[in-house]
Amino acid sequence: MWGQCRGQLISMPHLTHFTSTDDVFACFATPSVMWRLVCMEHDDFMTVSEALRKEFDSPETTDLKFSVDGKCIHVHKAVLKIRCEHFRSMFRSQWTEDQQEVIEISQFSYPVYRSFLQFLYTDSVDLPPEDAIGLLDLATSYCENHLKRLCQQIIKRGITVENAFTLLSAAIRYDAEDLEEFCFKFCVNHLTQVTQTEAFWQVEGAMLKEFISRASRSGAFKN
Structure with a gap:
């Protein structure tokens, strides 16, 4: 979305997490409006x-x-x-x-x-980030690229300091480059908190060394 939004001007297009334009107009238009006519008649057509x-x-x-x-x-x-x-x-x-x-x-x-099979019927996914990692594994195994992108979106929305390194590890394991870059930047931006979590210290040595080396090249360590 972009333009006038709740009294503010959004000059550049901004990604939302809505799945329909009806929700966008209802939540952010001033006043709240519908962008199309809504028929209130009962209709049995499916x-x-x-x-x-x-x-x-x-x-x-x-x-x-x-x-x-x-x-x-x-x-x-x-x-x-x-x-x-x-x-x-x-x-x-x-x-x-x-x-x-x-x-x-x-x-x-x-x-x-079940979420994978339901996706085949609905084109949508509703899972917490921790389960989305497993679904990302399935999507990679079955070469379902669209599902893979949906999983990455779920994980991005659900990333926290506590699960950031777990999600980064999963992104590397399943060759999800865009998600890997997102999780890496999150870890670097919250480096002090992330390094205090249990997930950080459970990671295997080779990956930990690679993360520290990559973080240093990104300017995480000033001295």
Whole structure:
């Protein structure tokens, strides 16, 4: 957003964390307004995206289940094949998974895998930063670049002094360069506090040396 905002002039475009322009106008316009007409009539019509969102994890219509941490997630095989190259390959006839009604998942946690499957139905992600690290790992493994970017946004919004070094470690591990640079700058800008956290002292020696060397080149140590 940019322009007149609550009595202040924003001359350069500013990134917000809203997901719809309706929320932006309602929260920041003066006075609060809607930018389009709102119909109050009852309408039974449902868009494709709304229908998919509604049918996620619905036992009545699904034809496949994922079992994660002893819990089941109900999905539609056709939706997964349409939305994800990983599943398109998995459900080819020569793969054993194509004949199964229940697929066991052990490498990811239930909140992470459910959020991934829900993303395929909704194009959105709702996870705390700590779980978003696991989802970032999944997105990297499955080559889901858009999901990878969403995870990075969640992590950026949720970074704190306590988790900054953990998030930096994750960004390096999953080759998320933009997120790595963001977390690194945060750590340098809050260096004294970050170095007092448990996460900082739990990191392995090679990475710690690389961080100190990189921070020194960035002017973190004046003398």
